[in-house]
Amino acid sequence: MAAVVARAPPILGRSPTPPPHLSLNTSSRGTPAAVPNKHIPVCPTGPAPSLGLETPPSSPPSRQSIIETSSITYPPTAYGTEYCSDPPLFTIDAQSLAQALDHLATQPLPNPEQVFPWLHGLHADNQIQLAFFTNRRKSVRKVPKCLRSITLVKTGGNLSFSKLKGAIAPDEILSQGPDENAFIECDPKDGFSVRNFQIQACKIAMVSDIIVYGDEKTSPSDTIALAKRISRAQRQYEARNGLARCSFNTFILNDSFRHVQDAYPDLVAIDSSGAMTGKVADFFYWERYEMCVMSKASEISHNVFLGPTPDPTLDSGCFSEQAFDLLIEASDVAQVPDAMLLRKSRNILERSNRKGPLHMDFPSSGSIMPPSWSHSEVDGLMDMCKWIYELANPQEVKQSKRKKSVDDEAIALDDVLPQARKVLIHCTDGYTETSLLGLAYFMYAEGLPAHEAWVRLHRNQGRNFFAYPTDVSLLTSIQPRILQESPRFNGSVFHISEPQWLSRIDGSLPSRILPYMYLGNLGHANNPELLRELGITRVLSVGEAISWSEEVKQQLNWPDDNLMMVDRVQDNGVDPLWDEFERCLKFIEAGKLEGGATLVHCRVGVSRSATICIAEVMNELGLSFPRAYCFVRARRLNVIIQPHLRFTYELLKWEEYQRLRRNEPLRRELEWATIAREIALMNKPYSR
CATH class of the missing domain: 3.90.190.10 (Protein tyrosine phosphatase superfamily)
Known part of the structure; x- marks a missing residue:
């Protein structure tokens, strides 16, 4: 089975997905029909985390290390040429662009505690979000100095053709109001959420060197004008957040899209005719x-x-x-x-x-x-x-x-x-x-x-x-x-x-993710007779305890060693799961070796338990996070899996760790901002 799912099927000639009218800045009207009967359930966050859990342990293998992402686009003159100084603007060629993106893909991501809760979105006026994540400590609202990325912006914003890997539209980051030379205020002012996937592309763009490009129909003057707007927005953002001037810079790609398509095809997600190339992982297709x-x-x-x-x-x-x-x-x-x-x-x-x-x-x-x-x-x-x-x-x-x-x-x-x-x-x-x-x-x-x-x-x-x-x-x-x-x-x-x-x-069975691993909810876990009928011999409870009587365990001859509880993990965007991955996967592996199957569950079966299942699919099948995410998402049947931002980020770090364990060089298939943006777009048709 691993060989089947790991091999990318040919998709040449297919129209792009998502459809061009589906964007993060459009209303739900006109979006594609959702898969029938699937829905996004509500995942309770549980109580606010105690002080002892606010700073989760860092990720192995270097548990205490501070990681800073480097980029070969800084300083800007190393690979680029100055175009103008007011505002600062540089040019970059296709070769340097390809080298910069390749270098970024090989850089380890900062550990989760270095970037959270900032990535959750901490607006100064959102007291609910601030109180939950920061206990009103304003210091954690500061921009993490460890982050440096690269964001590609396409002039005109039509991403249905001539789309480079990870490219976004200008209106995803730039204000459309009176001050058009400013970034969007993407942190939500109201409400509480640990699943603000829709703001990640914008947040990461603010800590990125931004490369602007156009397609064959784009006027160079339009690309220059857009690049100047972005450069001015960067200067404004630096001043407002106490960053050094020109911490991040704007570049104009001085090679044509056709040249990139011919010379660097692996960078092209959708070609100039509007067909998917199959070179870049596409969540909708997968x-x-x-x-x-x-x-x-x-x-x-x-x-x-x-x-x-x-x-x-x-x-x-x-x-x-x-x-x-x-x-x-x-x-x-x-x-x-x-x-x-x-x-x-x-x-x-x-x-x-x-x-x-x-x-x-x-x-x-x-x-x-x-x-x-x-x-x-x-x-x-x-x-x-x-x-x-x-x-x-x-x-x-x-x-x-x-x-x-x-x-x-x-x-x-x-x-x-x-x-x-x-x-x-x-x-x-x-x-x-x-x-x-x-x-x-x-x-x-x-x-x-x-x-x-x-x-x-x-x-x-x-x-x-x-x-x-x-x-x-x-x-x-x-x-x-x-x-x-x-x-x-x-x-x-x-x-x-x-x-x-x-x-x-209730009509539903636990979802079979792998022959030896099921994903389900607390109701499934509390029906041990059903589990036996399905060949499930182990239960892994993530943050939610089962309520079996001793009599039931004796009647079913269910050993205590076949029940495992991961305690003190709420779906609150703060409690980490990373430290439990190894223990959980060893428990699942033991069930596989016994010839049985393990039910992994939390309360709803979409976040905490789904995270463990994705980690096991990555471990077992050798898949990247994007492909493992789609693998599990498709098999969860009637509900949409919803690991929150921190769990998703931990899984992307888990991909790094998996490659290191297999003695493979670190190379991400997609970057964090792109992954979060694609998840937001996939979930948009289901949002109420």
């Missing part, structure tokens, strides 16, 4: 790619598959729609097909001149809601299951009819079997909207009660899925009818006992 890999179509019963809607733009090993005879899309707006539609659809499938697969719709998960559901809806669900089964298993259906027939000779006269059809039940993400029909069909086709179907579909068939509580209620309610009509069920529907764990699930 999330979709990993989601497709995770939920790719697989056979759950003979000739019947579950998976995502086929996407020809993703080279992820997924089936194309041409591999199937019938595609059934689970949709919120679909109606239950009636008998006439099913007959017509069968006739279409049997036509010899039919071209391509037949497309149909069926109501999505959560659409049939007990106790208000009608008998016609359940009749339609059963008719659909029977219809699919007959298409997928014509020989078995024929044999069954033969056994029931008294006139065997009459049956023999018509022995021509219809062709078996391959059926794909699909939806956008491949695991949510299809769950109702997929589970109902699996129960019908395999003759399984609901609780066995739930576990077997996940464990034996390898499917990750998310079902709504209403699906659980409906399927358990109509279970006797499903089994009575099933061609495979031979028992009695009156002697099926439901396990205790079934009544305690």
Whole structure:
């Protein structure tokens, strides 16, 4: 599996993502549709940290070191040439730009305590944020002297083409008000947040040497004018924050974008024609790619598959729609097909001149809601299951009819079997909207009660899925009818006992991140019978204790050594997790060696526990942080993972540490400002 996810798929010719109208400075109107059913949950920060936890330990391997990032663009005349002195402005060529960015990628990041809480955003008027992070000590609002970065700004701000790695638009850093020669006041004035990803590009730009470039259509005078505005903003920022004059400088790239594209292709994220080059990691693409890999179509019963809607733009090993005879899309707006539609659809499938697969719709998960559901809806669900089964298993259906027939000779006269059809039940993400029909069909086709179907579909068939509580209620309610009509069920529907764990699930299962590691919430952790059914033998609790009784532990024969608690870690942007990475990963590794799996959980399963899971994916698969983040994000099913700023920064430091342990040179794939900006853009469609 590591080889599959680590190899970048070709994406040449694809249009850029995110779409050009999605930016940090636009309203939510016109943004792309979010992945259905995913949401950003609220992560409680817990109480304010005690004084003993305000300064977390620094990162290994040099625990007490003070790290300052260096740059070869300072002093500015080392690689550049002075263009003018008022305001100070310099030129730089493409070769020097490439060398500067390469040098920056090899510099260790300052330790977290050197840059936090400044990176959280500490506005002088935001007393809530200040009181929480600083106990009203104004000194920590000072700009960290250890930070020095490089920010690329494109003249005009259209990043849908001719985009260099990490480039941003001018309006992401420059004020659009009366004083256009000033940086934006990006620190939030109101509210409290430990997830201000949207301000990071601007904050880092203020401690960066800024390089301005234009595309082939840009007037050089426009680029010069923009560079002068930025230089004046830098002077103003230096004066306001007590920094030495020309601590940071502005450069104009004096080579054309086409020259950069030809001579330094690894610096180009989107080429001059608007196509992604595949040279620069793209969060939107990698999330979709990993989601497709995770939920790719697989056979759950003979000739019947579950998976995502086929996407020809993703080279992820997924089936194309041409591999199937019938595609059934689970949709919120679909109606239950009636008998006439099913007959017509069968006739279409049997036509010899039919071209391509037949497309149909069926109501999505959560659409049939007990106790208000009608008998016609359940009749339609059963008719659909029977219809699919007959298409997928014509020989078995024929044999069954033969056994029931008294006139065997009459049956023999018509022995021509219809062709078996391959059926794909699909939806956008491949695991949510299809769950109702997929589970109902699996129960019908395999003759399984609901609780066995739930576990077997996940464990034996390898499917990750998310079902709504209403699906659980409906399927358990109509279970006797499903089994009575099933061609495979031979028992009695009156002697099926439901396990205790079934009544305690809300429809969701813990998210399988790796075969031996699950990510879940406190509710999952407090359902030990379910964990046993899923093959989970260890529980790693991050900041939230489980409430198992001793009786339960004895009944399940659960050793105390298979439970681990990471204490005193709130989701507050202050408490560190870095020091716990090694201990947590050793615990997870022990479960892997035993042949079991570990559930990693916190309260919600999106920040603290997600951080540990990302650290393990980086450790196990050798992925960079951006790719490991998308790997875990895609597999968390119905919620968006949300490690806060400090945890995210610690994971980027963990990437450094991983490379050192593998005796590889330090080289970040993406810089902190770019990572934070991409996460903010990915989450924007889900924000309320």
